[in-house]
Amino acid sequence: MPTYRQCLKQAQKQMQNAGLSEQSATLLMLELANMDSQNLYMDYEKEMPSELEESFNEAFPRLLSGEPLQHILGFEWFYGYRFKVNEDVLIPRPETEELVANILAAYDEHFADKENVMVCDIGTGSGAIAISLKKEEPKLNVMATDISERALAVAGENAKINEAQVAFCCGDMVEPLIERQLHFDILISNPPYIPNDEELEHSVKDFEPHVALFGGDDGLKFYRIIFERSKLILNEKSMLAFEIGYNQKEALMAEAAKYFPDSKIEVLKDMNGKNRMLFIYNHCD
Known part of the structure; x- marks a missing residue:
């Protein structure tokens, strides 16, 4: 041996x-x-x-x-929790943990005194964001959507594995929430934001779902959809939180200002000093 x-x-x-x-x-x-x-x-x-x-x-x-190590093992660790992953979902990245941490900090600042805080995670994939938030702050009422039934099957398994009560519904972006006439205090999304013509590493391009990667010609397609449609599901006092590409700050702040002209809009840096998180605050002062 x-x-x-x-x-x-x-x-x-x-x-x-x-x-x-x-x-x-x-x-x-x-x-x-x-x-x-x-x-x-x-x-x-x-x-x-x-x-x-x-x-x-x-x-x-x-x-x-x-092939990604996480696919071989069948899981990835995220925010201290173990998540099943396969070819149907995007592998959770460490930088997304920072998004979760900043959402929890913003919740403590703006919504901790509210009894029933409604949260939606748009394009949940493996459910990593939604489940981690529910585990870290059990008072949150969390719902998550995805257009892929196969992704939602994985997310549902992850919710059971981690004993997290999260409601899942299948549909395109915010549409299933509009159809149900639901309203939320916090909207979260880590949408596909890679431009269609950008070259990717072999381990990403050939093993991860393209529906979770590519965001149109400029990478901003799904942000625009959420910006436009989210007003139908957001409470007056509300917050939106997104992961973004490191080079998309200026373009996304300009787009956000079109739809939320009276709101506070800020971009936060990750631990590597890159612009990776967009937050929009509606009447949170």
């Missing part, structure tokens, strides 16, 4: 030759072995158990092909 070191060194060399991240091989080993980095280092020169070697050798070719 090979040692952990021998197996990993060979895998890392293959990843390097393929132009892929060597760290992914280590992360795959850690997850399959149910180890942390310190334990792996302590066992580095020990022989791998035969079952682990078999599992690694079965999974590694998929990693070497460029």
